[in-house]
Amino acid sequence: MKVVIIIPTYNEKGNVERLITILEEEIFPTIKNHDMNILVADDNSPDGTADEVKKLMNKWKNLDINVGEKHGLGAAYVRAMTYAIDKMGAEVMFEMDADLSHDPKKVPIFLQKIDEGYDFVIGTRYSQGGSIPSNWGINRKMFSIFGNLLVRFILLKFAIHDWTGGFRALKKEVFLKEKNELTAFRGYTFQVSFLNKVVRDGFKVAEVPIHFTDRTLGRSKIAPKEYIIDLLKYIITASIKEKLLGPFGKFLVVGGIGFILQAVILRVLVEVFNVNPSVSNLLGAVVAIFSNYNLNNLWTFRSEKFVGFGQYLWKMLNFYATSATGVIFIQTGIIFLGDNLIGRKFYFLYFIVGTGVLLIYNFTMYRFVIWRKRPH
Numbered sequence: 357m358k359v360v361i362i363i364p365t366y367n368e369k370g371n372v373e374r375l376i377t378i379l380e381e382e383i384f385p386t387i388k389n390h391d392m393n394i395l396v397a398d399d400n401s402p403d404g405t406a407d408e409v410k411k412l413m414n415k416w417k418n419l420d421i422n423v424g425e426k427h428g429l430g431a432a433y434v435r436a437m438t439y440a441i442d443k444m445g446a447e448v449m450f451e452m453d454a455d456l457s458h459d460p461k462k463v464p465i466f467l468q469k470i471d472e473g474y475d476f477v478i479g480t481r482y483s484q485g486g487s488i489p490s491n492w493g494i495n496r497k498m499f500s501i502f503g504n505l506l507v508r509f510i511l512l513k514f515a516i517h518d519w520t521g522g523f524r525a526l527k528k529e530v531f532l533k534e535k536n537e538l539t540a541f542r543g544y545t546f547q548v549s550f551l552n553k554v555v556r557d558g559f560k561v562a563e564v565p566i567h568f569t570d571r572t573l574g575r576s577k578i579a580p581k582e583y584i585i586d587l588l589k590y591i592i593t594a595s596i597k598e599k600l601l602g603p604f605g606k607f608l609v610v611g612g613i614g615f616i617l618q619a620v621i622l623r624v625l626v627e628v629f630n631v632n633p634s635v636s637n638l639l640g641a642v643v644a645i646f647s648n649y650n651l652n653n654l655w656t657f658r659s660e661k662f663v664g665f666g667q668y669l670w671k672m673l674n675f676y677a678t679s680a681t682g683v684i685f686i687q688t689g690i691i692f693l694g695d696n697l698i699g700r701k702f703y704f705l706y707f708i709v710g711t712g713v714l715l716i717y718n719f720t721m722y723r724f725v726i727w728r729k730r731p732h
């Protein structure tokens with residue numbers, strides 16, 4: 357396959373020459389089954405990085421450069437990946453720092469994962485066999501470790517250990533699929549937002565442990581304060597969107613509709629038809645649960661929708677049983693406990709807590725029992 361290693365540079369004179377030389381002379385000759393190329397993505401570095409690369413282009417025909425304006429690391433990658441695909445015919449692309457923090461010896465291992473069928477391979481510093489530099493100051497260490505934990509806990513995605521790292525390999529299809537959504541976060545946060553979309557869309561992701569080496573020349577371009585603010589902005593909004601627009605949000609909407617239905621039926625039966633309020637409430641509940649069941653089946657969990665009539669009826673019975681169990685044992689149970697253990701004064705609080713726990717119970721039962729994911 358045609359592989360393009362993209363190296364973003366901003367004032368990396370010296371570093372980029374060293375990295376290119378190692379790749380060309382030591383690494384590429386060991387890779388027989390791929391056509392290896394390098395693309396430097398420079399943002400008009402004032403130190404003359406581009407001139408250094410252009411000189412090397414006379415020596416190495418598989419080396420190219422793409423120069424543009426400086427809009428941050430993410431913007432440089434999006435621009436360079438577009439160039440690599442359109443102008444160089446790239447099928448696989450690498451992200452790699454210019455400052456030798458990423459060990460070029462890992463390149464063949466990443467490619468092996470691609471050959472095995474993975475779409476997106478990330479170098480990870482935070483799992484067995486990976487590491488961050490021991491000579492990093494405590495601030496930089498904390499920053500990196502906490503940054504990653506923050507991402508995992510706010511997005512509630514634990515399978516991936518290193519979200520922020522910048523040593524990766526990906527198939528061009530992955531970039532083409534996500535490209536249009538990669539414009540909002542153009543700095544270092546790009547790494548997290550890109551990976552999150554890749555996970556969302558079900559691409560196959562592999563992790564390769566890497567040792568991150570501190571640079572010896574030049575300095576880091578990360579502005580920690582801006583980065584952390586930008587990162588928080590992204591993970592918090594992404595998390596809210598994913599959770600509320602996903603099945604849980606739909607489940608809440610469906611439940612809200614059920615609640616309104618039950619309330620309307622109760623009032624109409626009592627006030628227009630003079631029916632006893634308890635009987636009216638039960639009738640309302642039966643209709644509300646019916647509506648909840650069908651809306652959840654057709655909308656919230658539509659990918660697991662029931663098609664056969666027998667299964668539809670059987671699952672509806674399960675649904676009624678689950679709903680009744682939840683209301684009787686969980687919601688009412690919590691009110692009962694509060695009333696007896698703490699006192700009547702806070703009865704409405706028990707109702708709120710009981711309803712909260714009930715929602716979690718219901719959602720869990722629906723998601724993992726009634727509409728359990730089946731192989732398609």
Ligand code: GDD
Pocket residue numbers: 363364365366367368397398399426427428429432452453454455457500520521522523544547575576577578
């Ligand atoms: N073209 C371009 N434009 N290149 C940039 C820019 C930019 O605005 N900002 C940084 N770079 C280049 C640098 O020249 C370097 O080659 C690479 O991107 C990484 O930048 P560093 O400044 O060396 O970042 P770091 O070592 O502090 O950060 C590392 O860890 C981060 C957090 O885990 C990198 O691996 C990042 O990719 C990673 O997100």
Ligand code: MN
Pocket residue numbers: 453455457571576
């Ligand atoms: Mn660096």
